[in-house]
Amino acid sequence: MHNVPRSSTGKRQSKRIKAVVPVRLWVAESKDSHLAHTLDVSNHGVKLGGCRAEIKVGDKINIQYRQKNAQFRVAWITAGVGSERQIGG
Numbered sequence: 001m002h003n004v005p006r007s008s009t010g011k012r013q014s015k016r017i018k019a020v021v022p023v024r025l026w027v028a029e030s031k032d033s034h035l036a037h038t039l040d041v042s043n044h045g046v047k048l049g050g051c052r053a054e055i056k057v058g059d060k061i062n063i064q065y066r067q068k069n070a071q072f073r074v075a076w077i078t079a080g081v082g083s084e085r086q087i088g089g
Contacts, residue, residue, distance in 0.1 A: 014043040021065055027053060028060035038065075039086065046072065047088040055087060 018040045024033045034053035059074045075089030
């Protein structure tokens, strides 16, 4: 995942769309999958919630929704409820 460039007015270049869908993710090089869900998506990134995987900023992750796959680099992580965290980029 990466930082989304902002214009001089502080607005994102692409609109984020609220979308809560279940996804499966893998941290790069790992065979273990983890369940999470999207919170919002854009043309340049995704915000995930409910993730319990051991992930660090900079890690590459693969996300699967139905038969579609996408690869991202983790840009930020925030603490969530219990061991769940939000991940974005």
